[in-house]
Amino acid sequence: MxxxxxxxxxxxxxxxxxxxxxxxxxxxxxxxxxxxxxxxxxxxxxxxxxxxxxxxxxxxxxxxxxxxxxxxxxxxxxxxxxxxxxxxxxxxxxxxxxxxxxxxxxxxxxxxxxxxxxxxxxxxxxxxxxxxxxxxxxxxxxxxxxxxxxxxxxxxxxxxTEEQVHNLTAVTGSAPAFLYYFVEALEQAATSYGITSEQARKLVIEMVIGSAAMLEKYRDPKGLRANVTSPGGATAAGIASLDENGFTDSLMKAIHATNKRAKELGSS
Ligand SMILES: NC(=O)C1=CN([C@@H]2O[C@H](COP(=O)(O)OP(=O)(O)OC[C@H]3O[C@@H](n4cnc5c(N)ncnc54)[C@H](O)[C@@H]3O)[C@@H](O)[C@H]2O)C=CC1
Ligand SMILES: O=C(O)[C@@H]1CCC=N1
Structure with a gap:
């Protein structure tokens, strides 16, 4: 050949x-x-x-x-x-x-x-x-x-399809940046409790790697979330706070803004 x-x-x-x-x-x-x-x-x-x-x-x-x-x-x-x-x-x-x-x-x-x-x-x-x-x-x-x-x-x-690639560029192409941004925010939260930035980085990165490995093994984000979220427990209070502050809506808006900009770039 x-x-x-x-x-x-x-x-x-x-x-x-x-x-x-x-x-x-x-x-x-x-x-x-x-x-x-x-x-x-x-x-x-x-x-x-x-x-x-x-x-x-x-x-x-x-x-x-x-x-x-x-x-x-x-x-x-x-x-x-x-x-x-x-x-x-x-x-x-x-x-x-x-x-x-x-x-x-x-x-x-x-x-x-x-x-x-x-x-x-x-x-x-x-x-x-x-x-x-x-x-x-x-x-x-x-x-x-x-x-x-x-x-x-x-x-x-x-x-x-071409239209689907347009619409999913944000989810597969850009969302790694959203995930890294999430990691940065957690690092910031961790250092606010008095640990060093190196310690914060290790805690957060290893947590993300472990969670990604669980996703890879079980492929069920909702079920995995439920396993962490003990009824009436601490995580539930955190999830409720994310909901009150429009977590999903905010992410949807970020996806739309990314795709809108990608289309603008492609037609300029
Ligand atoms: N960085 C990312 O996460 C992703 C990037 N992309 C796409 O990949 C492409 C490249 O991304 P990066 O490597 O991150 O960008 P970059 O801006 O770092 O690199 C662009 C490269 O193109 C060259 N270049 C610019 N104008 C040129 C021209 N007129 N003729 C020949 N070469 C030229 C530059 O010298 C440079 O080597 C972009 O179109 C981006 O939309 C797609 C998916 C993910
Ligand atoms: O930021 C950008 O324009 C490119 C598209 C997908 C990821 N990076």
Whole structure:
């Protein structure tokens, strides 16, 4: 079988997490990484991962099978315009950008171009991304095979419709930040009782890791919560306070605000 060659346009942490997973799980694939200006970053990545890098992706674009756009949404119009005249038949164009679904890629690229949208999260760094994805109209079974081997190299992946990826970007892509924010708040609460920030960090992080392991084992957040919440006990008072202060409503609003912004970014 022909060696699949991936070109990353964008060399930030998301690109790095994806190609690091691919290098580990699909070592048969060739990787070239590029960005628009930071040549030091490319040099570091080249030395660390022993991959090809280029500061002029246009020179490489005709040689590759898959082009992964890992640059910000705002860079897409310009990058897609530059890509348009260079694309060859059978190449697959994947974006990981918030708000930019396959229909946006198709509108900007030659008719018939195979496109896909991968929405990962930063847990790709440890091979535990929960990624969601959608395909464009013109992907073949072969494109799908290559795409899923990339997506599965960084963790779990679930195919959805384009609209669903738009609406769930907040839940899988951004919510890790909400969880880390929750951890920061608990650390702050812990230090307010006179322990050091190192002690607070250990208490909170180990509590979260333990809770995540319980979720992984039992997959029943409501039941697990009930087991912690002794009737008339201390936890019940805390949950009641969260409810009184609009915990679920506040989270729903955060999800809506995130998705609204992602759509704005994708259409700018
Ligand atoms: N960070 C996250 O948790 C997630 C990010 N994403 C998406 O992944 C993409 C990248 O994210 P990060 O790596 O965090 O961003 P970043 O901003 O740290 O990195 C972006 C990279 O793109 C390069 N770049 C910018 N303009 C360019 C251009 N015109 N041509 C070529 N390269 C260009 C930059 O030099 C940089 O290497 C974004 O589109 C974001 O929406 C998706 C899911 C999660
Ligand atoms: O903040 C952002 O725009 C991206 C989308 C998902 C996670 N980070």
């Amino acid at each position: 022909k060696r699949v060659h991936l070109l990353f346009i964008g060399a930030g942490p998301m690109a790095e997490a994806i190609f690091a997973g691919v290098l580990q799980h699909r070592p048969e694939m060739a990787i070239t990484v590029s960005n628009n200006k930071d040549t030091n970053r490319l040099e570091q990545l080249k030395n660390h991962y022993n991959i090809e890098t280029t500061s002029n992706w246009k020179e490489t674009v005709t040689e590759v099978d898959v082009i992964v756009l890992a640059c910000p949404p705002s860079a897409h119009p310009d990058v897609l315009e530059q890509l348009h005249p260079l694309l060859k038949k059978d190449q697959l164009i994947v974006t990981v950008a918030a708000g930019i679904g396959p229909s946006s890629l198709e509108a900007a690229l030659p008719k018939g171009t195979a496109t896909a949208w991968l929405m990962p999260n930063t847990s790709a760094d440890v091979g535990k991304s929960m990624s969601i994805y959608a395909f464009g109209e013109d992907v073949t079974e072969e494109h799908k095979k290559v795409f899923t081997s990339i997506a599965s190299a960084i963790g779990h992946a679930q195919e959805l």
